[in-house]
Amino acid sequence: MRHGDATQRPSNSTMNSFIESVLAEADYKPERLLPILRAVQAQYLHIPQAAIEQLAAALHIPRTQIIAVAEFYSFLHLTPQGRYDIHISDSITDRMLGKEKLLNYLAEKLRVKVGEVRADGLVSLNNTSCTGMCDQGPAGLVNGYALTRLDHARIDVIAKLIEQQAPLSDWPPEFFAVEEPIRKPGLLLNQPFENGAAITATFARGLTETLAEVDSSNLRGRGGAGFKTALKWRTCAQQTTTPHYVICNADEGEPGTFKDRMLLDLYADQVFEGMTLCAAIIGSVQGLLYLRAEYLFLYEQLQRVLKRRRDSGLLGRNILGHSGFDFDIEIRMGAGAYICGEASAQIESLEGKPGIPRVKPPNSVICGYQRKPTVVDNVETFFAATHIAVQGGPWFAEVGTAQSTGSKLLSISGDCARPGIYEYPFGTSIEEILRDCGADDVLGVQVGGPSGTFISNRELQRRIAFEDLSTAGSFMVFNNSRSIFDIVQNFTDFFAHESCGFCTPCRVGTTLLKNQLRKIIEGNGAAVDLEELNEICLVVKNNSHCGLGDSAANPILSTLASHPELYLKQLKQSNFTPGFDLDATLAVARRMAQRDDDAAHLSQVEN
Amino acid sequence: MSGTLCIDGIAVPFSDGQTIIEAARTAGVYIPYLCHRLGYAPYGSCKLCTVKVNGRTNTACTMPAADGQTVISNSPDLQHDRQRITQMLFVEGNHFCPSCEKSGNCQLQAVAYHQNMLDNHYPHFYAQREMDASHPDILIDHDRCIFCNLCVRASKEKDGKEVFGIAGRGIHKRLVINSPSGKLKDSEISVNDEAAHVCPTGAILVKRSAYLAPIGERIYDGHPISEVACEKAVIRAGEASGYPSCDPTKLTDAPQQNGGPDSHYAATMPPAPDIKHGR
Numbered sequence: 049m050r051h052g053d054a055t056q057r058p059s060n061s062t063m064n065s066f067i068e069s070v071l072a073e074a075d076y077k078p079e080r081l082l083p084i085l086r087a088v089q090a091q092y093l094h095i096p097q098a099a100i101e102q103l104a105a106a107l108h109i110p111r112t113q114i115i116a117v118a119e120f121y122s123f124l125h126l127t128p129q130g131r132y133d134i135h136i137s138d139s140i141t142d143r144m145l146g147k148e149k150l151l152n153y154l155a156e157k158l159r160v161k162v163g164e165v166r167a168d169g170l171v172s173l174n175n176t177s178c179t180g181m182c183d184q185g186p187a188g189l190v191n192g193y194a195l196t197r198l199d200h201a202r203i204d205v206i207a208k209l210i211e212q213q214a215p216l217s218d219w220p221p222e223f224f225a226v227e228e229p230i231r232k233p234g235l236l237l238n239q240p241f242e243n244g245a246a247i248t249a250t251f252a253r254g255l256t257e258t259l260a261e262v263d264s265s266n267l268r269g270r271g272g273a274g275f276k277t278a279l280k281w282r283t284c285a286q287q288t289t290t291p292h293y294v295i296c297n298a299d300e301g302e303p304g305t306f307k308d309r310m311l312l313d314l315y316a317d318q319v320f321e322g323m324t325l326c327a328a329i330i331g332s333v334q335g336l337l338y339l340r341a342e343y344l345f346l347y348e349q350l351q352r353v354l355k356r357r358r359d360s361g362l363l364g365r366n367i368l369g370h371s372g373f374d375f376d377i378e379i380r381m382g383a384g385a386y387i388c389g390e391a392s393a394q395i396e397s398l399e400g401k402p403g404i405p406r407v408k409p410p411n412s413v414i415c416g417y418q419r420k421p422t423v424v425d426n427v428e429t430f431f432a433a434t435h436i437a438v439q440g441g442p443w444f445a446e447v448g449t450a451q452s453t454g455s456k457l458l459s460i461s462g463d464c465a466r467p468g469i470y471e472y473p474f475g476t477s478i479e480e481i482l483r484d485c486g487a488d489d490v491l492g493v494q495v496g497g498p499s500g501t502f503i504s505n506r507e508l509q510r511r512i513a514f515e516d517l518s519t520a521g522s523f524m525v526f527n528n529s530r531s532i533f534d535i536v537q538n539f540t541d542f543f544a545h546e547s548c549g550f551c552t553p554c555r556v557g558t559t560l561l562k563n564q565l566r567k568i569i570e571g572n573g574a575a576v577d578l579e580e581l582n583e584i585c586l587v588v589k590n591n592s593h594c595g596l597g598d599s600a601a602n603p604i605l606s607t608l609a610s611h612p613e614l615y616l617k618q619l620k621q622s623n624f625t626p627g628f629d630l631d632a633t634l635a636v637a638r639r640m641a642q643r644d645d646d647a648a649h650l651s652q653v654e655n
Numbered sequence: 656m657s658g659t660l661c662i663d664g665i666a667v668p669f670s671d672g673q674t675i676i677e678a679a680r681t682a683g684v685y686i687p688y689l690c691h692r693l694g695y696a697p698y699g700s701c702k703l704c705t706v707k708v709n710g711r712t713n714t715a716c717t718m719p720a721a722d723g724q725t726v727i728s729n730s731p732d733l734q735h736d737r738q739r740i741t742q743m744l745f746v747e748g749n750h751f752c753p754s755c756e757k758s759g760n761c762q763l764q765a766v767a768y769h770q771n772m773l774d775n776h777y778p779h780f781y782a783q784r785e786m787d788a789s790h791p792d793i794l795i796d797h798d799r800c801i802f803c804n805l806c807v808r809a810s811k812e813k814d815g816k817e818v819f820g821i822a823g824r825g826i827h828k829r830l831v832i833n834s835p836s837g838k839l840k841d842s843e844i845s846v847n848d849e850a851a852h853v854c855p856t857g858a859i860l861v862k863r864s865a866y867l868a869p870i871g872e873r874i875y876d877g878h879p880i881s882e883v884a885c886e887k888a889v890i891r892a893g894e895a896s897g898y899p900s901c902d903p904t905k906l907t908d909a910p911q912q913n914g915g916p917d918s919h920y921a922a923t924m925p926p927a928p929d930i931k932h933g934r
Contacts, residue, residue, distance in 0.1 A: 101835065112820025112833045119822045119829075385824070402824070407699045407717045547825040549802070551702050553736075556743035559826045560777055587739045590712065590732075591702045627778040 060098060066091060067102050078107040079418070081117055081400030082383055085124050086341075090191070093169075094128045113401065120402035120548075122176060122384030123192065123341050130165050130172030132210045134158075136188040136198075139178035139303045140494075140538040141461045141524055147186040150198055151175070157207035171210055177386055177542060178303035179342040182461035182524070183468050184227055191216060192344040195223055226345060228310045229468030232484060235447050235455040237471050239435050243317050243360070246437040247368055250325045253437075259285070259329050262433060264441030266453040270428035271297060271389070272496065272520035273595075274452075277433065280423055284413045285330045287421035294327050294335040295417060295424040296377075297394060301340060301386040302497035303542060304522030307457040308427040310469050312339075312346050315431060316353045320377060322430025324367065325437050327375040330423055335377040338394050341384045350379055386546035390594055391424040392416075393548065404550045405594035426520070428457055448474035452513040460485045462525035470523075472512060479508040487525045491532070492610070497522035498539035499599035502532075504610040532611055533569045533618075536603045540565050543600035554597030557588035565604060567627065568618050575619055582608060658722025662686075663729045669720035676704050676715035679728070685881035686728045687737055687766050689744075689855050690803035691716035696812065698804050701744075703737050703766065704728075738770040746777045747826070749784070749798035750856070756865035757857030759873030763801060764856075765880035780826075787832070789840035792862050793851050799858040800830045806859055810850035818844045830858070 070087045074080035081103075088099050095118045104111045118124045123135075136142070136151045151173075155162050158171050165172040181187035184196040190206075193216060202223060209219055230237060250258045263278035284292055296319065300308040311319055323335045339347065354377055357363045367373045380398055382388050388397045392406035395417050406412070416422025425433075432454060436444050445453045452474035458481065461467045465486025472481065478493055492504045495512070496519035503510060503517070510516055526535065544558040564581045567573050573581075585601035585608075592598055608615060630650045638648050657670045662684050669678035674697060676686050690701040699717040706715045707727040715728065727733065744750075744763060752758050784797035802821055810818040818839075822831045834841035844851060851861055870876070874883055 110817040110820060110833045111835075112817070112822065112831050115831050116820050116822040119827070120824045402822075407697065407714070409719070544825065549823065549825040549828040551700050552740050552743050552747075552801075553702055555802075555826060555828060556747045556777075559780070560743070563778065583739075587736050591705050591736050591740060593699065593702070 063092070063096065063098060064102065067099055067106075071103070071106050076106060078109050079398065079400045080380075081107065081109070081114070082121070082397060083380060085114070085117060086381060086383060089124050092128070093131065093133070094125045109400075116402050117400065120385060121341075121382070124383050128165065128169060130160075130170055131213075132171045132190060133192075134171065134173050134188060134190050135176035135179070136173070137177075137179040137181065137185060138175040138538070138542075139182055139185070140535050141182040141304060142178070142185040142187060143534070143538060144462060144526075144530065145186045150186055150200070150203060153200060154203050154207070157203060158210065170213070176342075176384065177301065177546060178305075180300055180306045180309050180340070181226070182304050182306060182459065183229060185461075189342065189344075192341065193224055194226055194342065194345045196226060224345065226309070226313065228313050229466075230310065230314075231460075231466050231468040232470040232472070234471030234473065235444075236432060236435055237315075237457075237469075239439070241318055241435070241438070243321070243357070244362055244368060246318075246321045246325050246434040247328070247362065249438045250328055251368070251370055255329050258325065258437055261441040262329075262436055265432075265436045265444035266441075267429065267432055267436060267444065268452065268514060269426055270432065270456070270520065271426035272302075272499075272518060274514040274518060277425065277429055280413055280425070281326060281329055284421045284423045287414060289421055290331075291334065291420055292330050292332040293417040293420060293422040294323050294330065294332045294375075295391075295394065295398070295422060296323050296335065296337045296427060296430055297389065297391065297424055298343070298427050299338050299340045299382050299389040299394060300343075300427070301389045301546075302499060302520050302522050303539075304459060304461055304494065304497045304524040305520055306459040306461075307469055307521045309343060309346070311427050311431055311457075312343070312350060316350055317357070318434045319427050319430050320353065320357060321362070322432070322434040322437075323377060324363065324375055326423055326425070326430065326433065328367075328370075328373055330421075332423075333374050333376070335375060336398055336417070337377055337379045338388070338398060339379055339381050340388075341382045344381065347379065347381065354379070385548075386542075387548045387594075387596055390596065393594070394424065395422065402548070404548050405596075407593075428521070449511075449513050449515070451515045456512055456519070457521055458512070458519070458523045459521050460523045460525065463487060463490075463527035463530070464525045474513045475511050477509055477511050478503060478517070481512070481523065482508065482525065485525065487527070489527045489529075491526045491528045491530055493526070494522070494524040494535070494539075495519050497524075498542055498603055499595065500602070502535070502603065502606040502610060506610075532607050532614055536607050537565060537569060539603035540600075543596065547596060547600070551591075551593035551597065553588050553591040554593065554600065557584055557592070557597070558600050560584050561588065561601060561604065563627075568615065571618055571620060573619050574621075578615055578619060581615075658720075660720050660722065660724040660726060662726040673720045674716055675706065675708065675718045675720050675724070675726055678720040679715065679726075680885050683885045684728075685884050686715045687769060687880075688716055688884075689762055689766060689801060690805065692805055692808075692853065695805065695808050698808070701801065701803055702740055705733060705736065707733070734770070738772055739776065741767050741770050741772050742774075742776040744801050745772075745775050746779050748780075748782055748800060755799070755857045756860065757799075759870055759876045760868070761857055761875075762855035762880065763799075765875040765883075768875070769880050784829070787839050789838040790842075790844065790862075791840070792846035793839060793844060794860045794862055795830070795832075795839055796858055796860065797830060799856045801856055801858070802828050802830070803855055805853045805855060806830070806850045809853040810844070810848065813849040814844075816843045816848065816850070818842045818848070818850055 070084050074084050088095055100111055100114045118126050160166040160173050163174055179187050181196050186198045188195040267277040268274040298308055363376050365374045385403045387393045388403040390405050392412050393403035397403040412422050448454050455471050455473050458470045490505050495501050495517045540562050544562040547554045547558045549555040561584050585605050589601045659666050659668050662679050667678050667682040679686050686704045688704040690698045697717040699714040704715040752764050787795040807819040810816045818833050820831045823829045832839050832842050
C-alpha cells in the first residue's frame with residue numbers, strides 16, 4: 049500500500065527525480081494530470097510549489113491549471129496533510145449510525161481537530177462526502193483506502209496503530225473489509241455468464257444487428273438521466289470524426305449509492321465486456337474507466353482483471369481473433385468531486401482539468417473526450433448491455449414497464465433490517481421494496497439520493513420507473529425516529545460543498561440555501577424567511593448550468609411540499625430578525641479597542 | 656446558416672455562426688450579460704443571459720442562433736431572476752460602488768441599474784480577499800472579481816500568455832496568477848495586454864488611469880447599458896421595434912415591453928420585479 053514519506057523535507061533533487069519518474073509513467077501526457085497529482089500527493093502529502101513548477105514545464109501547461117486542479121478536488125492539497133490522512137464519510141446514513149459521536153471520539157483520541165493537521169504532522173482528520181459504504185457504515189478512508197463498520201473499539205485500535213506509526217499493511221485486514229451483500233438478485237445478477245460470450249455473440253449476430261437488439265431492448269442509461277442507450281451508440285457510430293472513445297462512468301458519488309461498487313467488485317468482467325462490445329459497435333480503440341477516488345480499494349484488482357482479459361485475448365489487438373478489432377481500457381482515478389459524475393465534467397476531469405460541466409450543445413456524443421465523439425455510460429448500463437448482447441433485446445424488454453424496460457439495481461441503506469443490493473424489475477412499488485428489506489415504522493424514503501425525491505409514508509405506492517421515480521440506485525430509508533431537518537440539512541450542505549462554482553446561481557445560491565435553511569431550522573426565521581427560502585430554491589433550480597444546480601434545491605422543495613407544517617413550526621413570531629450575529633460582528637471592534645466589558649457587547653434584537 | 660429568429664416578438668435576422676445574444680445585439684435587442692464579449696469563446700457562467708429557447712432554458716451567449724427559434728428574454732420571471740443573480744454577485748464579493756474608481760464604467764454596476772437593483776437583498780458574505788498591487792501598472796482588487804473568466808480568455812486567446820486562471824471550488828473560487836510567486840508583478844502581463852483592460856468590474860485596473868474620465872462623463876453615465884451594449888452606439892429602445900414583429904401566438908410567455916427595466920433612465924419602465932421584503 050502506498051504510504052507517504054514526508055518525515056523529512058525532501059531534497060530538491062530527490063523530488064525532482066521522483067516527479068520525473070511519475071511523469072514518465074504517465075507518458076508526459078497532460079490529460080493524465082490527475083493520476084500524476086495523486087502520486088505526488090501520496091508521496092509528499094501535498095502538491096509542493098516546486099512540483100507545480102516542474103510539472104508545468106514538463107507538461108507544457110500553465111501553473112494555474114495545476115493549482116486549479118489541486119484546489120478543485122477534495123483529496124488533493126496545496127498544504128501538507130497528515131501522514132495518516134483520515135476522512136470520515138458524512139452521508140446521512142453514516143450520521144444515522146452514530147458518525148458524529150465517533151468522529152468526535154476519534155478527534156479526541158488522536159488529539160486533532162476536525163479539518164486540521166496535528167502539529168507533529170502525523171495525522172489529519174476531516175469529513176468527506178459519502179464514500180459509498182452506506183450498507184456497512186459508519187465508514188471512512190485512511191490514505192484513500194476504505195474503512196468500514198467503524199465503532200469505538202476499532203477507533204481505539206486505529207488510534208494506537210497511528211501513534212505506533214504502523215504501516216497500513218499491518219492494520220487488521222477486517223478494518224478494510226468491504227462486503228457485497230446481494231440480498232435479492234434478479235434478471236441480470238442471476239444470469240450465468242462466460243467471459244467472451246457477449247463479444248462472440250455480437251460478432252456472430254453482426255454489429256448492426258446487435259445494435260438493433262440493444263435498441264429493441266429499450267435499454268436506457270442507468271446513471272439516472274435515462275437516455276436511450278442505442279440512440280447514443282448509433283449517434284456516436286455515425287460521427288465521421290475519429291477516433292471515438294468509450295467511457296465507463298464509475299464515479300458513483302450520489303450519496304447512498306453503492307451498486308457500481310458491487311458490480312466492479314464482483315462482475316468486472318461483464319462491465320468491461322459491455323465496454324468492449326460498445327467499442328466494436330461505435331468503432332473505438334480506446335476505453336476509459338473513471339473510478340471514483342473512494343474506490344481505491346478496487347484499483348489493483350481491476351487492473352488484474354484487465355490484465356487477465358488482455359492475456360486471454362478479450363482486450364488488445366484482434367480481439368477473439370476478429371482481425372482489426374483492437375480495443376483496450378485504461379483506469380483513471382478521480383480525486384474527490386461529486387460533480388465528476390456528470391458526463392461532461394468527467395470528460396474535463398479525464399483531460400486533466402477541474403470537473404466543470406461543459407456548455408451544451410454540443411453533446412459529448414458528438415464532441416467529448418479530446419473533443420472527439422464519445423459514449424459515456426454508467427457501469428450498470430454496460431453490465432446490462434453485455435447480457436442483452438447474449439440474450440437479445442426482447443428477453444430484456446419483457447421485464448419492467450413499457451417505458452422502463454429491464455431491471456434496476458438498488459443500493460438500500462438506512463433504517464432497515466437488511467441493507468444491501470437489490471435487483472427489481474422496473475415498476476416495483478416502494479411498498480414492496482420496503483417489505484423486502486425489512487423496514488417498518490417508515491417516515492419516508494429518499495429515492496435517487498439527495499438529487500432525487502423524498503417520498504413520505506403517504507406515497508409508498510409509487511414505483512421505481514423513469515416515468516415515476518427515476519433513480520441511479522440510491523434508496524435511503526428513514527423511520528419515524530428521524531428528523532426531516534437533519535436529512536434536508538445534510539443534503540443541502542452536501543450540494544453547497546460539491547458545487548463546482550462555475551455558474552453564479554449554483555455557486556452563490558447553494559451557500560445562500562444552506563445559510564437560509566440553517567436560519568429557519570435554528571429557530572431564527574420569520575415568515576418572510578420561508579418565502580425567501582422557497583424563492584432561492586427556484587432561482588437556483590431555474591438558472592443553473594447543470595444537473596447539480598438543477599437538483600440542489602430538491603431536498604428543500606420536496607419536503608416543503610410534503611411537510612410544510614414542520615417548517616412553519618420553526619418560524620419565529622417576529623417581524624424582524626437579523627440574518628447575522630450582532631455580537632460576533634463587534635468582535636473586531638472589541639479587539640481594536642481592547643475592550644471586553646459588558647457595554648462592549650450587544651444582544652440580538654428581539655421584539 | 657443564416658435566417659431569422661424571434662426574440663420577444665421581434666423578428667431578428669442572424670448570420671452564420673452567431674449566437675442568440677449576438678444576433679439580438681446586432682438587431683438592437685439587449686440581453687444582459689457579464690461573462691460574454693464579442694470575439695471571445697462563449698463561456699456561459701454568469702447566467703444573466705438565461706433565456707427560454709423554444710420553451711427550454713439556455714444561455715443566449717452560448718446557444719447558436721437557428722432559423723425559426725422562439726426566444727423569450729424579457730419576461731417578468733426571467734427579469735426577476737436576473738435581478739437576483741446580480742444581487743448574488745454583489746453579496747458574494749465586496750462591491751462598494753460609491754468609492755470604486757470603476758463607477759460609471761462598470762458593467763456590473765450598469766447591469767444592476769438595468770435590473771432595477773435597489774438593494775443587495777441577500778445577506779453579505781463578507782469575503783476576505785487580498786489585493787494584489789505588486790505590478791507597477793496593473794492592480795487586482797479581488798474583492799470585485801465575479802469569475803467571468805474574461806481576463807483568462809483574453810490572456811490566452813488574445814495575448815497568447817495565459818496569465819490568469821480560476822482555481823478553487825464552489826464558493827471558494829478565486830482568480831489565480833500564473834507566476835512563480837503567484838503575484839502579478841512576476842507574471843508576463845503588460846499594460847498593453849487585452850487582459851489588463853477586459854474586466855467588466857473594477858477587479859483589474861490600470862494604475863494611474865482611474866479618474867482620466869471624470870464622474871459624469873463615463874460610459875454608462877449618459878446611456879444605459881442596454882443602449883451601449885448594442886452595436887450601434889445609441890439605439891433607443893423604441894427604435895428596435897422597427898424590426899417586424901413575429902407571430903405572438905408562438906410565444907409561450909408574454910413578453911414585457913421591449914427594452915428592459917432601466918428604471919432610473921426610462922419613463923416607460925415596466926413594473927419592477929416584485930421585491931417583497933426589502934431589508
